[in-house]
Amino acid sequence: MINRFLLIITLLFTLLCHVSSQSDLSEDQVNELNLLGAELEGTFQIQMIDDRSLPIFDLNLYEIINNKRKKDVDVYHYVNAHMRILILSNNRIESVGFDGIDRVKYISSAN
Secondary structure (H helix, E strand, O other): OHHHHHHHHHHHHHHHHHHHHHHOOOHHHHHHHHHHHHHHOOOEEEEEEOOOOOOOOOOOHHHHHHHHOOOOOOEEEEEEOOEEEEEOOHHHHOOOOOOOOOOEEEEOOOO
């Protein structure tokens, strides 16, 4: 019984921390980041490493993706031990026949 209570409290705390981190943004900032996210869609990939959970994506990551993009080299941004973001290069995105990549990919660290 106590274990369930602690689990529920832990989950609620985690959710509240995530919600409060997003609520630090003004409504205009949220709208601006959502527009940026729509522009960036297909040009980056969230890679979950040795983890099958759904990624929690902070809106501020859109700015990081935009700022870290390089002209001719793909870049990785490590969010935590189980999540990294592949940021495709401008040359790759602008190449003929580019269709975009899946938003989320589950990978093994053994590969």
